[in-house]
Amino acid sequence: MNITRLGALALTPLLVIACSDSSDRPSTPPAVACSGTAVTPERLFLQQLGSDRVIIKWRGNRDGGAEASAVCFGTDMSFLNEDSLTTASVTATGHSEALLEGLTPDTTYYYSVGGAGAAEARHSFRTAPETGELPADGNIRIWIVGDSGVNSQDNQYQGGADLVRDGYLGWLDENGGEPADLFLMLGDNAYPEGTDAEHQVAVFETYPDLLASTGLWPTIGNHEMGTVGASLSPDPESYASVLGGEPDPAPDSPMPYLNIHTLPTQGETGGVASGTEQYYSFDYGSVHVVSLDSQLAARDPSNRQAMLQWLQDDLAANSSDWTIVIFHHPPYTKGSHDSDKPLGGLDQPIFDMREQFTPVFDEYGVDVVYSGHSHIYERSFYIGGHTGLSTSFDPQTQAELNDAGQPASGRGDEEYSQITRNGTDDKAVYTVAGNGGKATDVADSFPHPAHFFSGLVIGSVVVDAAASSLTARFIDDKGDELDSFTINR
Numbered sequence: 118m119n120i121t122r123l124g125a126l127a128l129t130p131l132l133v134i135a136c137s138d139s140s141d142r143p144s145t146p147p148a149v150a151c152s153g154t155a156v157t158p159e160r161l162f163l164q165q166l167g168s169d170r171v172i173i174k175w176r177g178n179r180d181g182g183a184e185a186s187a188v189c190f191g192t193d194m195s196f197l198n199e200d201s202l203t204t205a206s207v208t209a210t211g212h213s214e215a216l217l218e219g220l221t222p223d224t225t226y227y228y229s230v231g232g233a234g235a236a237e238a239r240h241s242f243r244t245a246p247e248t249g250e251l252p253a254d255g256n257i258r259i260w261i262v263g264d265s266g267v268n269s270q271d272n273q274y275q276g277g278a279d280l281v282r283d284g285y286l287g288w289l290d291e292n293g294g295e296p297a298d299l300f301l302m303l304g305d306n307a308y309p310e311g312t313d314a315e316h317q318v319a320v321f322e323t324y325p326d327l328l329a330s331t332g333l334w335p336t337i338g339n340h341e342m343g344t345v346g347a348s349l350s351p352d353p354e355s356y357a358s359v360l361g362g363e364p365d366p367a368p369d370s371p372m373p374y375l376n377i378h379t380l381p382t383q384g385e386t387g388g389v390a391s392g393t394e395q396y397y398s399f400d401y402g403s404v405h406v407v408s409l410d411s412q413l414a415a416r417d418p419s420n421r422q423a424m425l426q427w428l429q430d431d432l433a434a435n436s437s438d439w440t441i442v443i444f445h446h447p448p449y450t451k452g453s454h455d456s457d458k459p460l461g462g463l464d465q466p467i468f469d470m471r472e473q474f475t476p477v478f479d480e481y482g483v484d485v486v487y488s489g490h491s492h493i494y495e496r497s498f499y500i501g502g503h504t505g506l507s508t509s510f511d512p513q514t515q516a517e518l519n520d521a522g523q524p525a526s527g528r529g530d531e532e533y534s535q536i537t538r539n540g541t542d543d544k545a546v547y548t549v550a551g552n553g554g555k556a557t558d559v560a561d562s563f564p565h566p567a568h569f570f571s572g573l574v575i576g577s578v579v580v581d582a583a584a585s586s587l588t589a590r591f592i593d594d595k596g597d598e599l600d601s602f603t604i605n606r
């Protein structure tokens with residue numbers, strides 16, 4: 118009986134095709150698959166992943182043959198239509214970039230670098246939902262690492278980024294497996310000088326599968342400017358290696374970070390146009406992310422003022438449910454850097470970001486702020502109005518309090534509300550996560566009084582932004598959750 122039923126079902130489509138073929142209507146030409154050959158690049162990553170576009174960027178061929186010059190893509194991994202063939206442009210540093218446009222929001226696409234007719238499962242990405250919306254699974258997941266660039270330096274911290282990555286992946290395995298929608302890097306992404314070769318090891322060979330499938334959004338650290346992280350210059354043209362590494366060739370910037378990344382300057386993925394790749398913003402569904410430049414723009418008064426004005430314009434135009442800001446130099450830290458000490462100008466951006474930018478975060482409803490630089494994990498209370506030294510922190514007036522009049526933890530019955538007790542969205546949680554590859558030191562007066570949790574242990578952060586809550590977790594290299602907080606709206 119089962120065989121009979123299957124036979125009847127199988128006959129039905131044949132009959133339909135026969136009717137169609139007998140009509141006089143012109144027949145549609147059969148779809149043809151892309152006919153290229155898949156290439157495995159030496160580096161492969163996704164830039165400006167939005168609701169309707171993405172840039173697939175790559176360089177090199179692991180098999181030593183010719184580089185790929187095009188991609189094919191589609192929603193069926195076993196059949197990439199030849200109509201999707203997209204030719205890449207090639208930059209002065211040899212990066213190929215293929216811009217895919219007209220994509221459908223919140224949809225999984227597969228791609229082949231080299232333009233083969235089928236894709237590997239790991240060569241896939243999901244477009245962002247429409248601005249303001251949540252993806253079909255109801256959650257936007259963000260993975261954040263800071264100062265993770267240890268694999269390119271030959272010292273005791275080499276390999277630390279692998280441990281952090283695997284701790285995160287192990288935690289994912291045990292907690293539902295939902296992959297990240299966004300991958301944020303907090304600067305010092307490649308030690309010691311941010312050369313192109315150091316990026317290859319510390320970024321592209323450390324996270325190859327994540328980078329092939331997740332939009333990457335970085336910010337600039339001091340080590341991205343060469344000079345073993347000691348540059349005080351506000352000008353990317355003054356990038357220099359003192360260890361014998363190569364700056365990038367003209368006509369590109371000598372600063373490899375700016376050539377490796379293709380970041381939005383014109384609001385390509387939402388947000389107000391910044392006109393520079395050094396700082397930018399974008400929307401991902403109901404989340405707005407701002408990446409500020411605390412290393413270069415912050416060191417020049419007029420550039421800093423321009424960035425501050427842009428930030429105000431950007432946040433004034435932002436109506437996202439959740440707003441996240443990232444930059445390298447942490448306003449509040451007592452780790453390997455001390456936010457009370459400017460270190461002869463090296464850490465002056467800590468002071469300028471705290472004094473001039475955190476009041477804007479308070480005024481425009483920023484929810485969470487992530488920095489690196491200090492090789493430690495530190496997470497603040499829900500605070501606002503704290504622009505001075507650590508000795509000036511007044512929890513009674515600057516932190517959201519629990520029912521007992523003490524700074525609230527953000528957990529259990531002390532979860533934060535986006536609109537605080539005074540009726541405005543005037544507070545944020547500040548996290549230092551410069552521990553994505555090494556945890557090194559604490560300052561003399563550790564811990565910082567504005568922090569609820571401080572831990573000298575390596576790890577990374579997972580943020581889950583949903584309709585009515587944002588939860589952030591600190592996951593160590595063992596895959597254990599050591600800290601968390603929730604903001605409700």
Ligand SMILES: [Fe+2]
Pocket residue numbers: 264305490491492551
């Ligand atoms: Fe660092």
Ligand SMILES: [Fe+2]
Pocket residue numbers: 304305338339340346445489490491
């Ligand atoms: Fe740093």
